[in-house]
Amino acid sequence: MYSAGDVRIENVPDPQIIEPTDAIIRVTRACVCGSDLWPYQKMERSDAGRVMGHEAIGIVEDVGADVRTIKRGDFVIMPFAFSDGTCPFCHDGLQTSCIHGGFFGTTEIAGAQAEAVRIPLADGTLFPVGAHADDALMPSLLTLSDVMGTGHHAAIIAKVTAGKSVAVVGDGAVGLCGVIAAKRLGADQIIILGRHADRIALAKDFGATDVVSERGDAAVNTAISIARPGGAVGRVGVPQEQTIPGSEPAFYNNVTVGGGPAPVRAYIEDLLPDVLEGNIDPGRVFDRAVGLDGVPDGYRAMNDREAIKVMVTP
């Protein structure tokens, strides 16, 4: 991506092992994230451009000399953040705050909408799936690199437990995964706030019990305003404002507002068995698949709300 709306497919040098803790993976599936649409709408022109994409599954092609647990040939999930797996925050299960970590698809670390990716801190970052899973499971496995883990994070921060009533504000891919997460955690009532017929239909398949087609201008404000006293809001969309709305209703109702970049690395352990056993099928959020050449149009389609989420098979 060179600037807003300017996504190109280019040949670049193959990624190489730089640090002895690196690995190289061949990407078997990647995708376009809702958060990729922010630079797609706003990015200022950059001569160097930015290799986009932070969600992938793939096969390990090479490992550095100090990589211990990841081996060539492993089938792995690449979380959107890399992490050393050993720092205090990783120990707490908050790998997105790893003191040596960072994010894929940034100006520093090339992204996964590509044939191959260099993975820093491979042992701490990559999650080996173990079994070679069936092809039909690939889309759902891919969601464990971000969107399903992010929906799960929203539900965890919103303190969803058995018997609770949950509202999911937004019917994008993360919201849909939030419905799956709420259902999986035992919520009784799952209200989806959204107005795209296809997405609402999918939300119902995933377990939504109620649909509200109206919502306020700001998702977080809506969430705070409708939360039960003592309730909690899990905020997982990248914030676009300096302040959080709803200071007074949040205060007077003792509503907690939390969330942030989801530590999906920690959540894979919980969610993977349910994917492998077919209990959840978050891969259904992909309603379009493209090759690398189709990525620019994939951005356009997601930005125009023509596609929910676009999968990339390099």
Added chain:
Amino acid sequence: MYSAGDVRIENVPDPQIIEPTDAIIRVTRACVCGSDLWPYQKMERSDAGRVMGHEAIGIVEDVGADVRTIKRGDFVIMPFAFSDGTCPFCHDGLQTSCIHGGFFGTTEIAGAQAEAVRIPLADGTLFPVGAHADDALMPSLLTLSDVMGTGHHAAIIAKVTAGKSVAVVGDGAVGLCGVIAAKRLGADQIIILGRHADRIALAKDFGATDVVSERGDAAVNTAISIARPGGAVGRVGVPQEQTIPGSEPAFYNNVTVGGGPAPVRAYIEDLLPDVLEGNIDPGRVFDRAVGLDGVPDGYRAMNDREAIKVMVTP
């Protein structure tokens, strides 16, 4: 209070039982709250005025026909909010969101900077202390009606547990009670942010291990900015803004922001034994005592930061 800065002592009719669930208490101790300083600084002129005060201990003088558990002669703590004790929020321990509840010292319900108060929903609201406690304990018992419970609420929402590091932003009476609460919950390191020598000395007595005399303009912004990734902020000061600052640092560090009016009614059960046994002594936040006639000057003294907190003995 008739307007900002205009506090008068007046004779008014004695409070009467209105609803059969009411009680009347004779106030033995009341006090001035930091939150009373907002109207003291900002209140617009009102012909009716407002009977201020929402913190008290006292003796039950009369009860309505439907009052079951509270009896004449009981020595009781009056939480700053009244509550029915039976609604779903009361059952959850969030009495400040009681569906039939409300707050003392408002335009609707007369306050406790007075000789006597009408207590709505007496069974759900009042907490009978049981034993007639020693006079020396009265200030600490009084704090259970608000300020100690509020400091405890901040600590609970900030997820203080054994071994944690805690920062308390502000050295007012609530901050000082926050130090007591953090210590009581087992925090290892307790950092007080404040710059009043007398208050800092008291904070150290209460268990503060570190002092930082600089802080930002906004307490919540400071708290969010210094919180550890994955940490939590307990916000208990009445918000004066429509939005919560620090949207981005809160998000990127997965810092949770919660809090609100403290359900002190729920906390009395936890805190009272420690007061009665002398394990905590929050009454030390009162550094001035006045009779009713001294209340106007008590407001002035607190507003000028001449007194930490003023106790009233009607």
